[in-house]
Amino acid sequence: MIYQYVASDEKGAVVKGRLTAANDAAANEVLGYAGYRTISLKPYTPFVSSDRLSAFVFTVKKAEIILLYHQLAMLLESGTNIATSLELLQQQVSNRALKKVLGEVVSGIRAGSQLSAVLSRHPKVFSPIYCRLLGVGEQSGNLETMLIQVADYMEKEDATAKETKSALMMPLITFVITVGVILLLVTFILPSFTSLYSSLGVEIPVMVKLLMTGSSYAQSYGHYLLFAVFIVGGLTLRYIKTPGGRYKLDKLILSLPIVGRVRHLSELARCCRCMSLLFRAGLPLTEVMPMVVQGSGNKAIAKALTDVEHDMVKGEGLSGPMAKNELFLPMMVQMIKVGEEAGNLETTLLSVARSYEVEAEDKMRSLIGLIQPAMTIVIGLVIGVMAMSLFSAIYSMFGQSGL
Secondary structure (H helix, E strand, O other): OEEEEEEEOOOOOEEEEEEEOOOHHHHHHHHHHOOOEEEEEEEOOOOOOHHHHHHHHOOOOHHHHHHHHHHHHHHHHOOOOHHHHHHHHHHHOOOHHHHHHHHHHHHHHHOOOOHHHHHOOOOOOOOHHHHHHHHHHHHHOOHHHHHHHHHHHHHHHHHHHHHHHHHHHHHHHHHHHHHHHHHHHHHHHHHHHHHHHHHHOOOOOHHHHHHHHHHHHHHHHHHHHHHHHHHHHHHHHHHHOOHHHHHHHHHHHHOOOOHHHHHHHHHHHHHHHHHHHHHHOOOOHHHHHHHHHHHOOOHHHHHHHHHHHHHHHHHHOOHHHHHOOOOOOHHHHHHHHHHHHHOOHHHHHHHHHHHHHHHHHHHHHHHHHHHHHHHHHHHHHHHHHHHHHHHHHHHHHHHHHOO
């Protein structure tokens, strides 16, 4: 592996360069033999490389990681050691990116590192939360059980995400078809009628005039409008990528009438399930909370969890700090309080997660049930208005021509 380093020599002068070594420890050892003190050391990746291109083209899907964990647990239960098990799995993997990562994982394990430590070097493929859980499994001697629990949890998340995408697919297709029909009418059909009416010299109805005016403006200034949309969209995306912009967007999403409620319940369910899994693994809340914050997909929820973590460190418990923030729903706060008092917090958190998941699924189905007829009505109105306008213009043309 090629490393890029920043180091200082015996005189204190800063030097930069690259070197080839098997791992981080070997690179530091080479620099030490050369009389340098390491300041910064990281793998060197050129701007355009086969690794980056491969990672872009051959992405690792969550389903592949789930299958990997299940198969690895099965091999470990059969008595095969970790390195051999991963080598066997590497031979069966068809994804080039995952095959390369597994090769590096095997090399790390052969060098004496633990599985969780090696996996954590690839955060884009293996989630840091799950790596920490696997580390707990290694320490307690039940790595196989932890692999199965992590795989089951990931499978639940993946199934929920697929159901949501599948439910939203039909409304999305309907919307695309609607936009396509409108563009077809405005771009091709209305201009033809404009030429026809102009050649006959008949009076055009008001609605048709408005449609034709809009069509004319769209054809004349459409590229300017499209350019403006791209500029505004680019600036908006750039702002959203900033911490402040992402926080405001996530907070806005949570405040939306129906979609916000579904998103809110889903995020709280994910947090509760993750806390339950980590807490059940034996981790203290002081370690659980930073990992839950890191795994949250909503910046507003993450900030609220961070505030809870700060108050929890002061000795205020978990339910007390949550009660101060309205993002944590009353039922969740009350159940966590009962769990703290009864000493079965992990079971209570899992119950809250299941309750919120069921409610979120019900509301999602209701939302999809509202979207489909609403979009059908909108499509019917748009096409109906255009059709009535064109037919009224034709009747007007016949009447003015004396036919």
